[in-house]
Amino acid sequence: MNFPVFFSKKIAFSKDNKNNLSKVIVYIGRISVALGIIVSLITVATGLGSKKAIENRISNFSGDITVKSTRSNNSYNSSVLDKKGLNLKALKSLDEVAGVQSYATVSGILRTEKNFSGVILKGVGKDFDKERFQSFMVAGSIPNYNEDGYNNEIILSEKTANDLDLKPKDSIVAIFSKEEQKPIYRKFVVTGIYKTDIKLVDDLYMIGDINHVRKIQGLQPEDIGGMDIFLKDNANMTREYPEIEKYIGYKNYAERVIDRYPQILDWINIFNQNISLIITIMLLVVVINIVMVLLILIIERTNSIGLLKTFGATNGQIRAIFINYTLMIMVPGLIIGNVVGVGLLLIQKYFGIIKLDPKNYFISTVPVDLNPVHIISISLGILITSAIVMIIPSYLISKISPVKSIKYD
Structure with a gap:
């Protein structure tokens, strides 16, 4: 030894x-x-x-990478995604891509007899990842958004529901405005309540049917305002970003979630x-x-x-x-x-x-x-x-x- x-x-x-x-x-x-x-x-x-x-x-709510139109501005009302050069099939076939869901957004106001709250209606469709969103649910259930007609069921954040004293199965009136037109009223039914614990999300977003957003914005039935791209491992976000840019078209742009929320x-x-x-x-x-x-x-x-x-x-x-x-x-x-x-x-x-x-x-x-x-x-x-x-x-x-x-x- x-x-x-x-x-x-x-x-x-x-x-x-x-x-x-x-x-x-x-x-x-x-x-x-x-x-x-x-x-x-x-x-x-x-x-x-x-x-x-x-x-x-934040990635499970907004996607690791979001695709938007270059015509988008600071408004919460999303612009239509340009389909020229957009290869959705190629995007979904990338090894690191776990899923892609389309959406469109419009800003509005929820009003009750005693209170009101400004919100962004994030309209989702049949490709909405319910299983991924389930981790945020604290009450009620997630509706089926099949893009068949107009589904009046919505999911509110716990913060908004508490501010307006709402619970699942309650009804709520939403008011949306368009330039040079009268306000548009919609009556929704709260079927679920979510909580992400991220103030930037919980203070603003409610989930609803994308067809309502299309109607309010005057969009065509197939138009979308953006796409949330989910990766299998968000640690690969920076590496996959250039690959995703190849298939989104030159009139659209990709934005990483960490760039979208610089405070985080x-x-x-x-x-x-x-x-x-x-x-x-x-x-x-x-x-x-x-x-x-x-x-x-x-x-x-x-x-x-x-x-x-x-x-x-x-x-x-x-x-x-x-x-x-x-x-x-x-x-x-x-x-x-x-x-x-x-x-x-x-x-x-x-x-x-x-x-x-x-x-x-x-x-x-x-x-x-x-x-x-x-x-x-x-x-x-x-x-x-x-x-x-x-x-x-x-x-x-x-x-x-x-x-x-x-x-x-």
Whole structure:
């Protein structure tokens, strides 16, 4: 067996260590490692979990990539998508495309006897992905929009329903205006209530039949205002974007969801910065504590270092002994940190104990992304970084004289 490894195991697991002066320091080192692991795991798991949750929510509602007409302006009333050069079949056949749904939008006002609310009616048709939208439903059911006549059933956001004191099966009057024409009135029945926790969506959108939008806007039966394209993995959004542009026609344009909602992109970028900052701070704290432990162990075992040198051990071998010894001290801290950290994350993942205000965070519960690669990487990263950093202070051993160290008390 390698001499430094053998000797470091001997002193690490020796019963003589139970009452030495470094006992408290060793415990402090282990606690710092455990806390570093716990904080790092929670930061990475909740930070990446929040990023994914926000991206998935907005993508599942609006699509990862939206296709619109170049004639679109800042109005919520969508312009007709140009069909020249638009190859819907080719779009759907792309490997990363999970689905495509058409829509058209028009702005209006919902009015009750006591209150009113401005809304955007997002009209959808027979290609509406009900299964994807089901994750947002909090009450009622999703109507069937078959584009056969006019379906008067709508889905309201929980925010709008609460503001207007509406519940499933209630009726509501909507008012839509057109230039130089009288207001258009429509009576709808609320069949479902949804909640995305994203204020930019919940404050505005209601889902209804695309034929109502076509009628209000004066569109033809086959006209659409845009397409929501859903990808199998929204992490591939940037890579697939140029491929999708090839099949949409030159009078239409594609827009990524992160470009459509820049406020959300800014919020997501904050997670990246926070994760990097906290991981760096925790790594520094752990490394500083472990280096202090190493230095104290060297000072405490000066006599042992002198004896080892007297018996012919080289400075390199002795440095390796103490670095291995310190890393072995870290192992219990690593185990405890991972057990406690993963345990806390599992509790949050399955019970959602910690809540958030969706007005500020776009999500109502702290989400958790437990990736084994991240868990292993954090532990290995702290262990390897500590081992490398300890090389420099371990050179203190070469300054210890065998004659003086044996007399050291």
